[in-house]
Amino acid sequence: MKIYLVRHAESVGNLKGSLVSTTDFGLTEKGKKQSQRLGEFLNEELKAKKLTTYCSPLLRAKQTLQEMLSCIDACDVTVTEIPELKEMDLGILEGMPFDEQVIRYPDINIGNGLSHLSAPDGECYRDIKRRIEQFYNTHIDGSEDENIVIVSHGITLRVLVNTILQRPDEDVNCLNWFENTAQTVLAYDEEKGGFYLDKLNDYSHLKELVTANYKDWGFFAAKDAYLKRIVGE
Numbered sequence: 402m403k404i405y406l407v408r409h410a411e412s413v414g415n416l417k418g419s420l421v422s423t424t425d426f427g428l429t430e431k432g433k434k435q436s437q438r439l440g441e442f443l444n445e446e447l448k449a450k451k452l453t454t455y456c457s458p459l460l461r462a463k464q465t466l467q468e469m470l471s472c473i474d475a476c477d478v479t480v481t482e483i484p485e486l487k488e489m490d491l492g493i494l495e496g497m498p499f500d501e502q503v504i505r506y507p508d509i510n511i512g513n514g515l516s517h518l519s520a521p522d523g524e525c526y527r528d529i530k531r532r533i534e535q536f537y538n539t540h541i542d543g544s545e546d547e548n549i550v551i552v553s554h555g556i557t558l559r560v561l562v563n564t565i566l567q568r569p570d571e572d573v574n575c576l577n578w579f580e581n582t583a584q585t586v587l588a589y590d591e592e593k594g595g596f597y598l599d600k601l602n603d604y605s606h607l608k609e610l611v612t613a614n615y616k617d618w619g620f621f622a623a624k625d626a627y628l629k630r631i632v633g634e
Contacts, residue, residue: 402589403599404541404565405443405550406558408579410435410468411612412461415581419498420511422491422523422556428464435582435610436465440472442606443584447548448474455540456552457486465582466552483540485532486561488554492523512621513574515559526570529560537564555579562587565596568630575626578619580604581612598631 410432414421452475456466470478494502519525555578563573565587579602586600
């Protein structure tokens with residue numbers, strides 16, 4: 402079994418310079434192209450195969466999956482919207498400019514402080530982990546699907562990766578933000594009875610469609626910090 406975890410493509414909300422979680426923005430034209438590019442990139446690997454897909458019910462995730470699938474020649478595709486895959490509800494932080502959040506709520510660190518994050522009037526890390534575990538136990542654990550594609554959001558995907566790999570909560574703080582339409586691939590090891598990391602935040606397909614200044618805002622942890630945590634065992 403392989404699980405392809407994909408962060409949604411560029412949405413209108415990504416261009417606002419503010420925190421966005423539950424507000425339901427659609428994709429930009431660039432975002433549609435990013436999604437199609439990933440679909441084309443994965444087509445050789447997934448064509449003529451049965452494909453099970455899950456996505457957040459938010460528009461930017463649904464559109465990303467739709468555009469991807471339009472470029473993948475899979476023979477049998479099941480699409481299911483999963484409420485548990487929605488982005489973390491950031492409460493009163495929603496729509497707040499990044500710079501303002503740092504000033505008004507200096508103790509909130511969504512990057513390397515995610516494992517103990519609690520958004521005012523919103524969700525906390527434990528809320529996200531509980532619903533991710535519910536999704537995993539219901540749809541992934543024990544599944545006989547060979548290829549699963551999951552399209553979700555920046556915070557939710559970081560928690561999902563950490564949960565599937567059965568890592569300690571604090572390890573999630575070493576996962577950098579995934580680029581739009583980056584794929585993180587988890588493969589199942591039959592002998593060991595668990596998943597291992599095959600690809601992490603792979604956005605090599607984007608080329609000229611990469612997000613401007615992504616490396617300036619997307620990386621807050623040391624290079625390969627998450628991989629070192631795993632290998633360190």
